[in-house]
Amino acid sequence: DIAAHRTKAAGGNGYNLYAVGMSDELEERHQLESDLRRAIARRELALQFQPQVRLRDGQIVGCEALLRWDGEGSGKVPPERFIPIAEDSGLIVPLGEWVLNEVLKQINEWRPHFGDDFRIALNISGAQLHPLRSARLFNRLLEAPVADRRLLELELTESTLMGPPEAMGEALSRIGLLGLGIAVDDFGTSYSLVNLLKRQPITRIKIDISLIKNVGDDAVDAAIASAIVTMAHALGIKTVAEGVETQEQLAFLLALGCDEAQGYLFSPPLDPPAMLGRLTARESLLPVATADEHRPA
Numbered sequence: 001d002i003a004a005h006r007t008k009a010a011g012g013n014g015y016n017l018y019a020v021g022m023s024d025e026l027e028e029r030h031q032l033e034s035d036l037r038r039a040i041a042r043r044e045l046a047l048q049f050q051p052q053v054r055l056r057d058g059q060i061v062g063c064e065a066l067l068r069w070d071g072e073g074s075g076k077v078p079p080e081r082f083i084p085i086a087e088d089s090g091l092i093v094p095l096g097e098w099v100l101n102e103v104l105k106q107i108n109e110w111r112p113h114f115g116d117d118f119r120i121a122l123n124i125s126g127a128q129l130h131p132l133r134s135a136r137l138f139n140r141l142l143e144a145p146v147a148d149r150r151l152l153e154l155e156l157t158e159s160t161l162m163g164p165p166e167a168m169g170e171a172l173s174r175i176g177l178l179g180l181g182i183a184v185d186d187f188g189t190s191y192s193l194v195n196l197l198k199r200q201p202i203t204r205i206k207i208d209i210s211l212i213k214n215v216g217d218d219a220v221d222a223a224i225a226s227a228i229v230t231m232a233h234a235l236g237i238k239t240v241a242e243g244v245e246t247q248e249q250l251a252f253l254l255a256l257g258c259d260e261a262q263g264y265l266f267s268p269p270l271d272p273p274a275m276l277g278r279l280t281a282r283e284s285l286l287p288v289a290t291a292d293e294h295r296p297a
């Protein structure tokens, strides 16, 4: 089933398969795919967790689980390389199940260390929500205690959310009914989601790094970021800025009233023990200069 799907996805009508210069790329993809197939069993996969920080006081209010693969044959492969291959081959379904299981384990290990507001976000590909493939994901979520589900937030990109409206609407309603949050990932990179935002149980918008990068010197990107925050708040949806690296970006986001941020300015993605260290320390992750400026007199 998986193999048949892959052939279809990679080959399409069969013409592209033999296009000049494609064969090396295809061969590498096939190699990565078979390596990836064994990766779960070989324990070559790991999760890192990047803190999401409440800008008001610098407290960690959540984190995003990010998949890491350090393979025996392949070495460290960035997600941007292997996730699309996993999506095309259907491997994203078992891979996604593995991620969910790890996150559920992590919640229970960390539970004594976080307060009521905490959440763990995980990235979900469109393929995982396909009506023919989503049963196992939903069954696993149904098995999880309600209290655990309330801590989970699924990150879906705009293009995933703009998939077949009926099937997507159904999947989103089920996720909402199960008590999970839904974050729009990489917001601002494709078409308007305003209608969906109005109708579906979206809880958070993540402003894409490409907008955040330019807020200091591009008036248009700054205006878009500002409009996103205003729109989200008008709809009762919180905002998270992605990829915050500089004080300048942080100052801009604070002025906008953006709720939360993640990025190297606060912390890179961390291994579980380092994440636990951050949680137990309960220290503000705001850079010192900013923390001083915003400390109440």
Ligand code: C2E
Pocket: 050, 065, 066, 067, 078, 079, 080, 083, 092, 099, 122, 123, 124, 125, 155, 185, 186, 209, 242, 243, 244, 245, 262, 263, 264, 265, 268, 269
């Ligand atoms: P994403 O969900 O938008 O994740 C944010 C990416 O930005 C991560 O890249 C993160 O490491 C990176 N990042 C965080 N802070 C900064 C910063 O300050 N500056 C810069 N330049 N980058 C920053 P990563 O970990 O390489 O993941 C790339 C993409 O792979 C993710 O984008 C997501 O779409 C996908 N991905 C990762 N893990 C999973 C997973 O478990 N399942 C699925 N379906 N996709 C995943």
Ligand code: MG
Pocket: 064, 123, 155, 185
């Ligand atoms: Mg994400």
Ligand code: MG
Pocket: 185, 186, 206, 242
């Ligand atoms: Mg993102």
Ligand code: MG
Pocket: 186, 208, 209, 242
């Ligand atoms: Mg992104």
